[in-house]
Amino acid sequence: MKKYAIYIGILVIGLLLGWVIFGDSPNKETEHNHNEVVETNQMWTCSMHPQIMQPEPGDCPICGMDLIPADGGSDVLLADQFKLTENAMALANIQTTIVSKGNVEGNTIKLSGKIAENEEANAVQVSYFAGRIERLDVSFTGEEVRKGQLLATIYSPELYAAQQELITAGSLKESQPDLYKAVRNKLKLWKLSEIQINQIEETGKVQENFPLYATVSGTVTEKLVEQGDYIKQGQPLLNIANLNTVWGNFDVYENQINRFKKGQEVLITTNAYPNKEFKGKVDFIDPILNTKTRTVTLRVVLNNMDDRFKPGMFVIANIEGSTSNNDEVLTIPVTAVLWTGERSVVYLKSNPDQPVFEMREIKIGNQIGNEYEVLEGLIVGNEIVTNGTFTVDAAAQLQGKKSMMNKEGGKVVTGHEGHLGMDNNSVNKENDHTNMNERLIVSEKFQEQLKAVLHEYINLKDDLVNEDSKGTSESATTLLNNLSKVDMKLLSDIKAHSHWMSLEKEIKSSATSISKTSGIKIQREYFKHLSSHLINAVQLFGVNEKVYVEFCPMADNNKGAYWLSEEEKVINPYFGEAMLTCGEVKQVIE
16 A cells, blocks of 8 residues: 555656646647747738738739738838838948038039120221222131231222312312311211321322221121122121130029129139139129029139130139028038929938938028038938939839929838839839839840940930931931840840830830931930930949939929930030030939
């Protein structure tokens, strides 16, 4: 009995120990399974349409592509916020800057302008008597003439008769002095000198062909007559400009007007003399604003005794700028600002630890060097995007957030990370030139074929700069020929294939319209659309060379327009010589 009691005791103790050790397992297993369910609560999205979020795999309701697992994270973003992937941030080289106050006094403001003739020193050489030009001694425009130099020889019946009157009146000057004086004064009004008049009177000979002498010194800028022409009294013969001084006319935007005053010192540079600076002073500020360009003309008088400056030459004015007061002002880099008509927007990094962004409308003041004054919309300490701004804007557009092209936008979404992509709808937006895309991997052969299209596009751009409508049409035709040689079979990826089909259609449509149009103004409108889609193509596929995306805020009736360039220097195809250097580089596509 004692033996059995020991066995029973051991059994009871074993059961108790087992209950203590394993009795809680079902609860733990239940808890473990519950956690596993939570951890595997995977959301699914579309690589082409990141706004699609579903709790289970399937097809995208927009494009039909297979959904992919969305990145983890259940952060709830505010209505206007969106998030980018670290990969997208690195690919687009997105950089941010902390907004701070900076004393902009002493910063240099650069203005673009042209050399023009000094109108105050211009003169028109006229004939003071009617007749026929027997010989013209000025043979070409640009010729230098001196005061008193023989310009032409003129046969004048009126002057011939007046000389005979002088000879007759000379014999009667004692008896009829008034008649004698009247005849002499008549010849003086025709700009004959006392020496010429006395010579006629003394010799008693009448000159049939009379010399015409220059009354001013300068450079002949225009010949208004030719040898053998009949001219009237007072008719202009030559335009003569004195180029010892010239004007530098510069365009000043209306938000910069208050920075300039008469007498302000200016340093002038020009590509003709790259290592030299020339001093001048502000002589005149036009009181009337040009409503088309939204600029006023600032005039600088330049000494040109050594004939360095030629009318029509492009020059840059460097003016030491200062704010309207001496207080420190809030400034941001010009690369941070996107223009859309009258609106100026930047992208604010909402979370310093995560790539979360939102659009912010701001009001800017004057541009000083590479900085804008900020009047409203930002405070010290805000972190804004200063490089890759277009990429961030594209992500905002794709996620339905407030963006440069979408003033409203805004909806609460779960914090999945944004995808930089492009769907067919965004391709077809006429002004959707800001859509940046993750670079797709394609063959070098395809890139070379796309590069041939780009190079002809550059020729077309240059034709627009030179306002050569015929050349623009011819370049568009050649571009279409190069476009037809791009082999879509080289694109094995379905996504790349789909993108190229949409882009090729738009590029072809715009180029065809340009080739069939002769008006430069209409060609520039189609060029805006062509540029939009070709920018997207170059961003998406690459061309194995550095390309610059440039922007002019005043093009397209102040809505702004973009173009591609192979050089960093801005040469504006939307205005030509009217505003050749208007614009700035907005992105570099490596």
